[in-house]
Amino acid sequence: xxxxxxxxxxxxxxxxxxxxxxxxxxxxxxxxxxxxxxxxxxxxxxxxxxxxxxxxxxxxxxxxxxxxxxxxxxxxxxxxxxxxxxxxxxxxxxxxxxxxxxxxxxxxxxxxxxxxxxxxxxxxxxxxxxxxxxxxxxxxxxxxxxxxxxxxxxxxxxxxxxxxxxxxxxxxxxxxxxxxxxxxxxxxxxxxxxxxxxxxxxxxxxxxxxxxxxxxxxxxxxxxxxxxxxxxxxxxxxxxxxxxxxxxxxxxxxxxxxxxxxxxxxxxxxxxxxxxxxxxxxxxxxxxxxxxxx
Amino acid sequence: xxxxxxxxxxxxxxxxxxxxxxxxxxxxxxxxxxxxxxxxxxxxxxxxxxxxxxxxxxxxxxxxxxxxxxxxxxxxxxxxxxxxxxxxxxxxxxxxxxxxxxxxxxxxxxxxxxxxxxxxxxxxxxxxxxxxxxxxxxxxxxxxxxxxxxxxxxxxxxxxxxxxxxxxxxxxxxxxxxxxxxxxxxxxxxxxxxxxxxxxxxxxxxxxxxxxxxxxxxxxxxxxxxxxxxxxxxxxxxxxxxxxxxxxxxxxxxxxxxxxxxxxxxxxxxxxxxxxxxxx
Numbered sequence: 001x002x003x004x005x006x007x008x009x010x011x012x013x014x015x016x017x018x019x020x021x022x023x024x025x026x027x028x029x030x031x032x033x034x035x036x037x038x039x040x041x042x043x044x045x046x047x048x049x050x051x052x053x054x055x056x057x058x059x060x061x062x063x064x065x066x067x068x069x070x071x072x073x074x075x076x077x078x079x080x081x082x083x084x085x086x087x088x089x090x091x092x093x094x095x096x097x098x099x100x101x102x103x104x105x106x107x108x109x110x111x112x113x114x115x116x117x118x119x120x121x122x123x124x125x126x127x128x129x130x131x132x133x134x135x136x137x138x139x140x141x142x143x144x145x146x147x148x149x150x151x152x153x154x155x156x157x158x159x160x161x162x163x164x165x166x167x168x169x170x171x172x173x174x175x176x177x178x179x180x181x182x183x184x185x186x187x188x189x190x191x192x193x194x195x196x197x198x199x200x201x202x203x204x205x206x207x208x209x210x211x212x213x214x215x216x217x218x219x220x221x222x223x224x225x226x227x228x229x230x231x232x233x234x235x236x237x238x239x240x241x242x243x244x245x246x247x248x249x250x251x252x253x254x255x256x257x258x259x260x261x262x263x264x265x266x267x268x269x270x271x272x273x274x275x276x277x278x279x280x281x282x283x284x285x286x287x288x289x290x291x292x293x294x
Numbered sequence: 295x296x297x298x299x300x301x302x303x304x305x306x307x308x309x310x311x312x313x314x315x316x317x318x319x320x321x322x323x324x325x326x327x328x329x330x331x332x333x334x335x336x337x338x339x340x341x342x343x344x345x346x347x348x349x350x351x352x353x354x355x356x357x358x359x360x361x362x363x364x365x366x367x368x369x370x371x372x373x374x375x376x377x378x379x380x381x382x383x384x385x386x387x388x389x390x391x392x393x394x395x396x397x398x399x400x401x402x403x404x405x406x407x408x409x410x411x412x413x414x415x416x417x418x419x420x421x422x423x424x425x426x427x428x429x430x431x432x433x434x435x436x437x438x439x440x441x442x443x444x445x446x447x448x449x450x451x452x453x454x455x456x457x458x459x460x461x462x463x464x465x466x467x468x469x470x471x472x473x474x475x476x477x478x479x480x481x482x483x484x485x486x487x488x489x490x491x492x493x494x495x496x497x498x499x500x501x502x503x504x505x506x507x508x509x510x511x512x513x514x515x516x517x518x519x520x521x522x523x524x525x526x527x528x529x530x531x532x533x534x535x536x537x538x539x540x541x542x543x544x545x546x547x548x549x550x551x552x553x554x555x556x557x558x559x560x561x562x563x564x565x566x567x568x569x570x571x572x573x574x
Binding site: 008012015016018020022023026028029030031033034037090093096097101103105106107109110111112114115116117118119122124126127129131132134137168172176221225226228230231235236249250253254257258263266267270271273274277 | 522
């Protein structure tokens, strides 16, 4: 029996070895290297000397970087809340319209999630075009106004526009995951509530929402990670502008670290994703736990 | 009374569904219409942007005759195929090992893989660029094939693990008693049983690699080595001159394989998505 166990242990190591190698060499090592670089004054092509916390301190003193931090928070919160609300609504809608249509509906609704943003954002970019915007054409026709919305040229509207695209792209993931959560709720609970005389609103807030908490927690965590580190939508549609109003950590790190060539500054910027991520996941987990205990 | 309120409810539901579909499909419709219109009409402010009066395939012709579009297409196929194949093999083996075999550190590695999944690729690009240039593979498709698994493997391993845990142990045990080796068990028993999960994971790997932008943007500089997303973005826009027709045609053609594969395998895609998050 001992031989058998030893064998199992060995096989286990052999089978996991490629994955471990990949994670250590191409995720772990780069992360460690990032942290190392952030404490030096390196530029592209030349590893610098130890610089302590200078990079982080300089960043926190820079108004542009503070703007980027605030942008990241606005972008993340501003797109996650609509994603939850619209995603849940669509999930309820699909669940209630059972039958032949629901399969087609599910398939069609998933498209923004399936088609990569590196391609679909190009269509949005065209739709936001200052001169030929389809959206403005519609707005002008409906409201009979001569002026459209300055989608990408105004700082506030530009942020709204990229959030709109991110919501469009992210809603399917929420809808389908929440739908799976909805379907797994036992119908008998609703029947029991019906006999107790509960109305639709009560059923939704007292039964559906609490039972969706675990699903919601995981979906929110993944979505926060993806939203806070968004690159494609910003890079393709606004390029961070106008006047840094839509730059997020990833695009700003890209600009400073590679376009400008200040490697250390670039990695220091990208490392700021972590504290924000920790805070976000901490609060999400706490909120979910508290409600489950109740 | 009941019947009438049901009727109204169905009506409202239908309207809501139409709104959702318009919201979802509108950008794709814009892509299609723009790619089939003549420039004269495209840049005519008085024309209705939703309709096509002068239908043309010129934009598509331009893509294939005057740009390296077909080469980018081939590059994207090569990169996505290779990185998916590598990632799926690695994830299959690691997932099996973590969910089935008892060895020291297995639970720790399970956790590490989950954490690795949460590390967003956009914060690794600077150090990875250093590694890629150190390995002297920059400006080659190999740089992408090597780095794409970093964002595919953690996710896929996690999904394979959750699938393996639903396959009963007894089948393997009886095969072990019959004297089969682990390799035989993996290929002859586990692989056929986990085929749905393998298909799902392949689908995800392919889609993720197909649309990847940032690594391809940084590691590749020559036009003929670019993948679709980078090629379209950097070569169809020259300075301030936009080629909106060809740009939309290219985005459309690049979306086609993803949409096709997805429409045939919707079931697998959705099951993977919900397994990853619901049972995760």
